[in-house]
Amino acid sequence: MASKHFSSRTWSARNRRGWWHKVNRHNLRRDLLAGLTGAVIVLPQGVAFAILAGLPPAYGLYTAIVPVIIAALFGSSHQLVSGPTTPIAIVVFTTASALAVPETLDYISLVLTLTFLVGLFQLAMGLARMGMLVNFISHAVIIGFTAGAALLIITSQITNVLALDLPRQISFWINWQHVIEQLPHTNYYALGVALATIATALIIQHLRPNWPSLFSAIVVGALVSLMLGGEASGIRLLDTLPTHLPPLSVPDLSLDTLGKLAPGALAIALLGLMEAVAIARSIAAHTHQPHDANREFVGQGLSNLAGSFFSSFASSGSFSRSAVNHRAGAQTPLAAVFSALAVLLVILFAAPLAAYLPIPAMAAVLVLVAMRLVAWHQIKVIFMASPVDAVVLTTTFAATLFVELTFAVYVGVMLSLVLHLNRISHPNIVSLHPDDLGDHRRFVTSRPGKECPQLKIIRIDGSLFFGSINFIERALRDIDEDNPEQKHVLLIGSGINFIDVAGAELLVREARRRRQLGGDLYLCDVKAGVCDILRKGGYLELFGRDNIFASKREAIEKIFPRLDLERCQQCSVRTFTECASIEARE
Structure with a gap:
């Protein structure tokens, strides 16, 4: 931050005398x-x-x-x-x-x-x-x-x-x-x-x-x-x-x-x-x-x-x-x-x-x-x-x-x-699925038949603040209407640059709702500034520390055992690397 401030001051100083060198x-x-x-x-x-x-x-x-x-x-x-x-x-x-x-x-x-x-x-x-x-x-x-x-x-x-x-x-x-x-x-x-x-x-x-x-x-x-x-x-x-x-x-x-x-x-x-x-x-x-x-x-x-x-x-x-x-x-x-x-x-x-x-x-x-x-x-x-x-x-x-x-x-x-306010109050919400089953977990935009029937993975490209929570909440509820079996939702936070109290309360509220449905809400790739708001506001405990992960790979590894394994045995999608363990049991 200090270097940025110095850079700004340096540019301002240069700008003040910036045209004198052109005098010839x-x-x-x-x-x-x-x-x-x-x-x-x-x-x-x-x-x-x-x-x-x-x-x-x-x-x-x-x-x-x-x-x-x-x-x-x-x-x-x-x-x-x-x-x-x-x-x-x-x-x-x-x-x-x-x-x-x-x-x-x-x-x-x-x-x-x-x-x-x-x-x-x-x-x-x-x-x-x-x-x-x-x-x-x-x-x-x-x-x-x-x-x-x-x-x-x-x-x-x-x-x-x-x-x-x-x-x-x-x-x-x-x-x-x-x-x-x-x-x-x-x-x-x-x-x-x-x-x-x-x-x-x-x-x-x-x-x-x-x-x-x-x-x-x-x-x-x-x-x-x-x-x-x-x-x-x-x-x-x-x-x-x-x-x-x-x-x-x-x-x-x-x-x-x-x-x-x-x-x-x-x-x-x-x-x-x-x-x-x-x-x-x-x-x-x-x-x-x-x-x-x-x-x-x-x-x-x-x-x-x-x-x-x-x-x-x-x-x-x-x-x-x-x-x-x-x-x-x-x-x-x-x-x-x-x-x-x-x-x-x-x-x-x-x-x-x-x-x-x-x-x-x-x-x-x-x-x-x-x-x-x-x-x-x-x-x-x-x-x-x-x-x-x-x-x-x-x-x-x-x-x-x-x-x-x-x-x-x-x-x-x-x-x-x-x-502009209309744009930021309607952030882009992208559905994802793993395209690379290796260690890097490369995710791509979802295609029909490629998503896990139990776990919905989405990325929000925008801020979770008072102006966007209604749109985001509707999008989360639409998941239930499109596929009622996707009771678990993993939210990738790499596109979230800012969250306010209203956004934090939305996450807690949605996590509680999904637990009542028999699922849960998870976060991964969350930026430090977002974590600070959740921690300082006391929302980490309400949301669940065990539901926040450092990477997509860790998130899938920890979420997979929480899914309904009986349903996994009947699933033919085999979205994740962990699905191989189901095949081995069969």
């Missing part, structure tokens, strides 16, 4: 280009998400600076990019707008305090090592969530690609209804910019895979926009940006304010952690890079705590920007740091130049990235190999589209838990 000229170049691409993407998103959160547009860009740097340096994922996100912005608005008028000073103060509380909750959960909670997010949940999020990204950007003026809708279905209705009003200049951007990215990825395809595509999109007339042709460009550093801010830490915001802050903290870890796991599935959920909790918590003092609202991992970062070739967290620094430099020195960036080009990059997020091969494998996982995947995918984005992960997690 080649990777720095890739990180820098990925960071610049991410900065271009976050400029319009930050403005939009701030407005969605009920804040002045500048606060979206502030949230794309300090929180991004802190989360990248203290988190575990090398490609995860944090900052403003749609789900968090919506919940921030819902929580704070009930207490103050949006965009007012009082409202901004509440949002900053809310951000501080979110960070505090997240940091506390990280320090308490509650990252184990993410172990309940199955691979099928991640695949379904990723596919659904990809379709939502495409849905959110298709209006920018076509330059359609549509009302802001949250519903996936209603958004597409509006798009279809407004298709005749498509601006083909904007569509041309988007198509040129996509074509450039695809050509570069095919001919020059090592080139920064996404960043180059946005540059080409900007040039095409200029050639087509820009805003004069109806092509939307980025709005004017602020030209000063994020102002320092102080959250309102009065007990009254903290009490009002605490419930909403806890909800946002959980949503943000679930979102960030789900994205980190999704990226890790492609990069095969290990990630530490506890560190991710700490990184997100510190980023929100720091952000609350630098005019930032609650942030989390961004699915679209993380995907862009990964696809753009990011190798280390420095890519996210470069992205934040690039946003800061744009604010200070290049705000006027941002006005030349066409929104259709940035939307096209997001659409292209989203299309590559869908793991078609893995979806096919899941549907072919595991109907249960296919249900989880489909449910998570549907919930992502038709329910709130982050709640979809909750749906998938809850469904995974229900199905």
Whole structure:
């Protein structure tokens, strides 16, 4: 146990400094280009998400600076990019707008305090090592969530690609209804910019895979926009940006304010952690890079705590920007740091130049990235190999589209838990018989006509705990119905890893019942942990020490004399080596 603990600590220490060895000229170049691409993407998103959160547009860009740097340096994922996100912005608005008028000073103060509380909750959960909670997010949940999020990204950007003026809708279905209705009003200049951007990215990825395809595509999109007339042709460009550093801010830490915001802050903290870890796991599935959920909790918590003092609202991992970062070739967290620094430099020195960036080009990059997020091969494998996982995947995918984005992960997690509990409460019970009559007693799955008529041998592959005892008890009673003469039952315990008090009482209860029937219940190959529970609970005496054996061979040798020998003389199966003694008597 000590060595395992040491191994865990060693891995954690290595993981903390695991990406520094990757910092070299080649990777720095890739990180820098990925960071610049991410900065271009976050400029319009930050403005939009701030407005969605009920804040002045500048606060979206502030949230794309300090929180991004802190989360990248203290988190575990090398490609995860944090900052403003749609789900968090919506919940921030819902929580704070009930207490103050949006965009007012009082409202901004509440949002900053809310951000501080979110960070505090997240940091506390990280320090308490509650990252184990993410172990309940199955691979099928991640695949379904990723596919659904990809379709939502495409849905959110298709209006920018076509330059359609549509009302802001949250519903996936209603958004597409509006798009279809407004298709005749498509601006083909904007569509041309988007198509040129996509074509450039695809050509570069095919001919020059090592080139920064996404960043180059946005540059080409900007040039095409200029050639087509820009805003004069109806092509939307980025709005004017602020030209000063994020102002320092102080959250309102009065007990009254903290009490009002605490419930909403806890909800946002959980949503943000679930979102960030789900994205980190999704990226890790492609990069095969290990990630530490506890560190991710700490990184997100510190980023929100720091952000609350630098005019930032609650942030989390961004699915679209993380995907862009990964696809753009990011190798280390420095890519996210470069992205934040690039946003800061744009604010200070290049705000006027941002006005030349066409929104259709940035939307096209997001659409292209989203299309590559869908793991078609893995979806096919899941549907072919595991109907249960296919249900989880489909449910998570549907919930992502038709329910709130982050709640979809909750749906998938809850469904995974229900199905997991159903599996462990129905352990596999296998009937066995000896196939090798030698000393090793090799046992195989029973075939008709091969079992001893008096002794039933079964192996339970699972735990004997309160959730499974009803199923196991029914299976033991079914033995009586299938073959009433098999009053003796040998239970091979090599597959039992855990037993609780309810499981121990089941064994004692079943042993007593079988003795009343004229038989008995026996155990062999029982693991040390199971024996400890039986011994400490006083169940060994009730069950019978003489009924517990170290091996299958010993069990058969000791059980055989307890069988009805007269019946053995009439038996033609001759299952055990000991049956030869009956033949000798005949």
